Amino acid sequence: MLLREVEYARPATIEEAIALLSGYDGARALAGGQTLVNVMKARAAAPDVLVDLADLDELRRIGFSADQSALELGAMVTSTQIGASSEVEVARPVLAEVVSTIADVQVRNRGTIGGNICVNDPTNHLPPLLVALNATMTIRSVAGERIVAAEEFLIGVYTTAVEEGELLTKVSVPTRRPGSGDAMDGVTLGAHGTYLVSAAASVSPGGVRIAIGCVSAAPVRATAMEQRLASGDFSEASVRAAAEGLGASLDPPSDVHASADYRRHLAEVSAVRAVLRAAQRAKG
Amino acid sequence: MTVSTTPATSRAISVEINGDTVEREVPASRLLVHFLRDDLDLTGTHVGCDTGSCGACTVLVDGLAVKSCSILAVQADGASVRTVEGLASDDGELTALQQSFKDCHALQCGYCTPGMLMSATALLERNPHPSEADVKLALQGNICRCTGYWNIIEAVVAVGQGGAA
Numbered sequence A: 001m002l003l004r005e006v007e008y009a010r011p012a013t014i015e016e017a018i019a020l021l022s023g024y025d026g027a028r029a030l031a032g033g034q035t036l037v038n039v040m041k042a043r044a045a046a047p048d049v050l051v052d053l054a055d056l057d058e059l060r061r062i063g064f065s066a067d068q069s070a071l072e073l074g075a076m077v078t079s080t081q082i083g084a085s086s087e088v089e090v091a092r093p094v095l096a097e098v099v100s101t102i103a104d105v106q107v108r109n110r111g112t113i114g115g116n117i118c119v120n121d122p123t124n125h126l127p128p129l130l131v132a133l134n135a136t137m138t139i140r141s142v143a144g145e146r147i148v149a150a151e152e153f154l155i156g157v158y159t160t161a162v163e164e165g166e167l168l169t170k171v172s173v174p175t176r177r178p179g180s181g182d183a184m185d186g187v188t189l190g191a192h193g194t195y196l197v198s199a200a201a202s203v204s205p206g207g208v209r210i211a212i213g214c215v216s217a218a219p220v221r222a223t224a225m226e227q228r229l230a231s232g233d234f235s236e237a238s239v240r241a242a243a244e245g246l247g248a249s250l251d252p253p254s255d256v257h258a259s260a261d262y263r264r265h266l267a268e269v270s271a272v273r274a275v276l277r278a279a280q281r282a283k284g
Numbered sequence B: 001m002t003v004s005t006t007p008a009t010s011r012a013i014s015v016e017i018n019g020d021t022v023e024r025e026v027p028a029s030r031l032l033v034h035f036l037r038d039d040l041d042l043t044g045t046h047v048g049c050d051t052g053s054c055g056a057c058t059v060l061v062d063g064l065a066v067k068s069c070s071i072l073a074v075q076a077d078g079a080s081v082r083t084v085e086g087l088a089s090d091d092g093e094l095t096a097l098q099q100s101f102k103d104c105h106a107l108q109c110g111y112c113t114p115g116m117l118m119s120a121t122a123l124l125e126r127n128p129h130p131s132e133a134d135v136k137l138a139l140q141g142n143i144c145r146c147t148g149y150w151n152i153i154e155a156v157v158a159v160g161q162g163g164a165a
């Protein structure tokens, strides 16, 4: 399909990228292009200027914060890179496990963590996972840098805390502590397909964080379930009891694949499975 | 700001394609698959869905399988691209994978074949002796409308085992 005429620039530094994003009307960052190029074909997005982040090596880096408390993933790190990273394997292996089930090899070779969360499609894998892991996002603009928690970052479909003229540069995920464990579960359309409902859980000595995907425009925290599990009883009976009423508290969409009621049911099932597996992993 | 970072509706790109360096001015809106097929007449790369779902347009960019309908030609500036035309040698000798596709009847209409070959080529470069499960995972992004999946999987596994049984 032919695309509408568009301008293109490939800055060599983050400062140049930000200058372009803030200096031109209708400018938009281009990461892997896996979503953006396809929505441009459908004319669902019509940027005037594409600012290609490909040459910003700093955004392709995986490393640790100065005090080693957080795993840092540059916005242009691809799913394939995360899946093969020894840093991720040590610090937060669930990330590699989950990205390796996104779509297919070709999409994982191009698709980036930054693109995945900036699109914030409700069916995407990373938004609920990063909420459960209590990740933070670093956003830069001409004015400087600000850090936003995943829950505040993910606002709605294609809507995030990144404002016009700003660039997401980094995702920071707390490194795994002894006695903690993470898992993601859900029901997909076919193996490695799109999620109908997803649930991510992170169990640690401090408590449990649970985020549900595909039930709203952004991931939803299962706060009542989290509170009921604060006692630290992760037996199957306790986790099942804690999930009761979760479905009824949600207002998910209905579509050809699943009714709203079925999604409510799947939310409870997925949350139970994710929490049980996370708790199992926390035991080591 | 330097000239290269001033937005423009076209860009002079330099791409290594099947070993040859190609330099062209391309519109920023040109998809890589159209650059290959329409500008360079490399029509082996096919367009199936044009939405990033079928894998018929798969090529290798710096050794990685990529859907050429889902990236712009300008995004490939500076990269090395390999298409299905780059598999057989100039005198027509097939690669072991292509020969195995022939031996195993791994193509019916042939529409998906260029994409299948490129995804499988990338797999075999990483993992020369893939299991059936490895092949299924590597070809997940490639759809065969003739649904001849078993023969395709057999053909790729056979390469790692030294040829078709």
Ligand SMILES: Cc1cc2nc3c(=O)[nH]c(=O)nc-3n(C[C@H](O)[C@H](O)[C@H](O)COP(=O)(O)OP(=O)(O)OC[C@H]3O[C@@H](n4cnc5c(N)ncnc54)[C@H](O)[C@@H]3O)c2cc1C
Binding pocket: A028, A029, A030, A031, A032, A033, A034, A035, A036, A037, A053, A075, A076, A102, A103, A107, A110, A111, A112, A113, A114, A115, A116, A117, A118, A119, A123, A124, A125, A126, A162, A166, A167, A168, A169, A192, A193, A194, A195, B051, B052, B053
């Ligand atoms: C066939 C197919 C199936 C898929 N299935 C799944 C799935 O099941 N689960 C899943 O999680 N994902 C899925 N994806 C999405 C994929 O994993 C990518 O995350 C997604 O396509 C976007 O990543 P990208 O790097 O290509 O971003 P792009 O398409 O380049 O960009 C997407 C958007 O994010 C903005 N953006 C990107 N980076 C930044 C930044 N650093 N700062 C500010 N804005 C930025 C862009 O401006 C654009 O608006 C699928 C994609 C395809 C094509």
Ligand code: FES
Binding pocket: B046, B047, B048, B049, B050, B051, B052, B053, B054, B055, B056, B057, B058, B067, B068, B069, B070
């Ligand atoms: S034509 Fe590119 S994925 Fe179908």
Ligand code: FES
Binding pocket: B106, B107, B108, B109, B110, B111, B112, B113, B143, B144, B145, B146, B147, B148
């Ligand atoms: S052989 Fe016909 S589409 Fe695969």
